[in-house]
Amino acid sequence: MKYLFALLVALFLGAAFMLARFYNDIRFEVDKIVHYESPMTTQILDRKGRLVANLFEHEFRFYSPFEEIPPRIIEALAAVEDTLFFEHGGINLDAISRAMIKNIKSGRYTEGGSTITQQLIKNVALSREKSLERKLKEALLAIRLETVLSKEEILERYLNHTYFGHGYYGIKAAARGYFKKDMDRLSLKEVAILVGLPRAPSFYDPTKNLEFSLGRANNILQRMHSLGWITDEELDLSIGEVPIVYNETLTQNIAPYVVDEVLKELRYIEDLKSGGYTIRLNIDLDYQEIAKEALTFGYEQIKARRKKDDSDTLNGAIVVLENRTGKILAMVGGVDYRKSTFNRATQSKRQPGSSFKPFIYQTALDLGYATNSPLADIARTYEYTANDEAKVWQPKNYGNTFSGIVPLKEALVKSLNLATINLVEEVGFERIYRKSLTYGFNNIPKNLSIALGSFGVSPLEMSRAYTLFSNYGTMMSPRLIESITDYRGKTLSFDLESKVITPPEQSFLMIDVMREAVNKGTGRRARVNGIEIAGKTGSTNENVDAWFCGFTPTIQTVIWYGRDDNTPIGHNETGGVAAAPAFSYFFEKLLKIEPGIKREFDVPRNVHRIIKDGELYYYTDTSKPKEEAPSMKEENLIF
Known part of the structure; x- marks a missing residue:
């Protein structure tokens, strides 16, 4: 018994040491999320507010504070990614257990059971490597992050950082890009299409695979209905909807000589293409x-x-x-x-x-x-x-x-x-x-x-x-x-x-x-x-x-x-x-x-x-x- 106790103590101390080492390695990674700053697309508009061109470097993104994000998007996201998001403290032990059982049965790593908080950490602070060590680091950071940021702040960062396919980063850019709409004008079906994209952005890209995109959106709608978050009427109305999807270039530069001159005149602004500016011109597109x-x-x-x-x-x-x-x-x-x-x-x-x-x-x-x-x-x-x-x-x-x-x-x-x-x-x-x-x-x-x-x-x-x-x-x-x-x-x-x-x-x-x-x-x-x-x-x-x-x-x-x-x-x-x-x-x-x-x-x-x-x-x-x-x-x- 004495040896068993000593063994348990040793295992406990070893595990604690390992966790402490992991946390020491990654504790500063939380700052990347707490003090999150993402490159944002600059827009050039004509004198009537019409788009002349988008300027960006690597990531096409428009940032939205949480107050701009409609509740329907939050509900749809939680339904498909993390139903208990507002209840857990960063990790969902039930989801992790289910994922472990599936992984053991399949003999390989097929499911991670990640919460939205964990996904945010994976996307911003850690690699996407599928390993036990990375999952442990992710879980530790998730617990820590939930003590520093509110749920709303975590959602804001997640929805603005996540890749939604077709070159669109963030929910706002995806809404404008795919549907030419601001988020508050999206239909329920369009919301479901968007929140279904992060799992496999290229595969579910509605400009390439509309049928698969609609199918995943319908599954999300069914999930929202089963949770009681949408009515029978809303479900029936949305299931058959096929939204108009636009397939356009990201820059949408319709006056290139003008845009070149704008870049020349504003070359003194170092973050012109990543600072999220709105440049209003005297140009009239007509x-x-x-x-x-x-x-x-x-x-x-x-x-x-x-x-x-x-x-x-x-x-x-x-x-x-x-x-x-x-x-x-x-x-x-x-x-x-x-x-x-x-x-x-x-x-x-x-x-x-x-x-x-x-x-x-x-x-x-x-x-x-x-x-x-x-x-x-x-x-x-x-x-x-x-x-x-x-x-x-x-x-x-x-x-x-x-x-x-x-x-x-x-x-x-x-x-x-x-x-x-x-x-x-x-x-x-x-x-x-x-x-x-x-x-x-x-x-x-x-x-x-x-x-x-x-x-x-x-x-x-x-x-x-x-x-x-x-x-x-x-x-x-x-x-x-x-x-x-x-x-x-x-x-x-x-x-x-x-x-x-x-x-x-x-x-x-x-x-x-x-x-x-x-x-x-x-x-x-x-x-x-x-x-x-x-x-x-x-x-x-x-x-x-x-x-x-x-x-x-x-x-x-x-x-x-x-x-x-x-x-x-x-x-x-x-x-x-x-x-x-x-x-x-x-x-x-x-x-x-x-x-x-x-x-x-x-x-x-x-x-x-x-x-x-x-x-x-x-x-x-x-x-x-x-x-x-x-x-x-x-x-x-x-x-």
């Missing part, structure tokens, strides 16, 4: 879709005219802003993101050509010129030296014509190069150069070629500059992001930036001139019935670049086409031919979804009218009508 269609429309038209052209380097970009705020409503950086991720709307630097001319003319108007001021559209020859070599520059109008003396308004409506160059000389090159820097243009060459837009600018930069006109003299910085909110609800809003350049009445003079350029000038193909449009075409030498920059009373759109290798688009592919029709396409479509959009430009106070030679001119106290002819200078000037 505008975005129409903009994409418009860009493709113009692209296809160019390709159709260039039937013999086998080059695939043709591309384009479009930026749509709200005039008053500079909010970016749509941005497409290329005709096919799958073929090229390069964002031409923000990254390409292309010559704006004649679309730069309005800035020269606005400078002249602000210095006292009037829209009827006479300009000399005559040929000039400029001699200059480059690298110790004498050179000659002889700029020409499109079509090699010249018009003699023309009103300032006509010079811009017809996009006359020679008249514009002569205007730069009259105003003074240094004045034009300095003012161009004020407008936000950089890397401008210090010579007269800037009159023809001979420097690089992106469509987004051009969009910013054109708000000088569309926003009546106040330039707005384009703003893509409206706000960003973290998962705790703290919101950071992005302020709009503005810069007053000229009074509204001065800007309106240029609006009127560009309105005429669309009605009668080079931008005629941009016209849309029933709405006033102002804008300017832009073409560079040999039609390497084709632009149309225009706006209605509320919306501004800049469109560019060109080849990525900087070769010519093709003969006659000017801004008016290549880009203006895409602008028209965009606004014709937009009017169908926004019929109440403002149709006519406002005329500011202090703007007056005059009829001269049958033509209507607007003028201000600064830009009064002129009668005198321009002074003529010698034919040969040093460039």
Whole structure:
């Protein structure tokens, strides 16, 4: 007896020692669960709250506090995984006994009898190895965890951490992914499908094996009924239900050029893809879709005219802003993101050509010129030296014509190069150069070629500059992001930036001139019935670049086409031919979804009218009508 007692004591002490060693090895693992932090998916939404894209690194998850989880989900989970969850202290001895008997009978490890608490520990803190040692560690941690966390906290962590198949981590992500519903809108059958997934997520994935998924869900419903947790009527109603299941990609990125720009702008946020942020954009997905269609429309038209052209380097970009705020409503950086991720709307630097001319003319108007001021559209020859070599520059109008003396308004409506160059000389090159820097243009060459837009600018930069006109003299910085909110609800809003350049009445003079350029000038193909449009075409030498920059009373759109290798688009592919029709396409479509959009430009106070030679001119106290002819200078000037 003495030896037996000693043996029992030794076994007890050995078991206690082993348990103590196990617990010492794993006691810090409890902290992983107590201080649980999981990577969470960031969502990008448009201005109406519609999903633009999901951002995540390894695990696609939306976190839900316990208060958000409907009781039906808790009941269904307990019914299938752990009926006595709210009664045990972490382990269920009856379930473990039943599992041991089954394992002994089968001769192998087939069932574990784990509680929800044990499953949480296994998933977060321990490996999934099937061994007695791991089960002992799991049981010890479960008992300890139940003394630290409440049942609700354990359930919250379990339902947010568990994998539900198809790349979905957590019940909230699974509900939105499979059924496009928030949890409180799930049917009883949909709840049963979801809670049945963790046992074998791939096998019961309803997008792959709907029949097996429905069968397991029905078993869960029967279990809930047998426990008295659902009524006969609820059971009968749910058994035959076959929910609509969606099989979609996790990112759901429907505006990739926009998303890339968001990632670029917010690259300073280290946990952007795992912090569970909500990023609200100024983008409107309806505008975005129409903009994409418009860009493709113009692209296809160019390709159709260039039937013999086998080059695939043709591309384009479009930026749509709200005039008053500079909010970016749509941005497409290329005709096919799958073929090229390069964002031409923000990254390409292309010559704006004649679309730069309005800035020269606005400078002249602000210095006292009037829209009827006479300009000399005559040929000039400029001699200059480059690298110790004498050179000659002889700029020409499109079509090699010249018009003699023309009103300032006509010079811009017809996009006359020679008249514009002569205007730069009259105003003074240094004045034009300095003012161009004020407008936000950089890397401008210090010579007269800037009159023809001979420097690089992106469509987004051009969009910013054109708000000088569309926003009546106040330039707005384009703003893509409206706000960003973290998962705790703290919101950071992005302020709009503005810069007053000229009074509204001065800007309106240029609006009127560009309105005429669309009605009668080079931008005629941009016209849309029933709405006033102002804008300017832009073409560079040999039609390497084709632009149309225009706006209605509320919306501004800049469109560019060109080849990525900087070769010519093709003969006659000017801004008016290549880009203006895409602008028209965009606004014709937009009017169908926004019929109440403002149709006519406002005329500011202090703007007056005059009829001269049958033509209507607007003028201000600064830009009064002129009668005198321009002074003529010698034919040969040093460039």
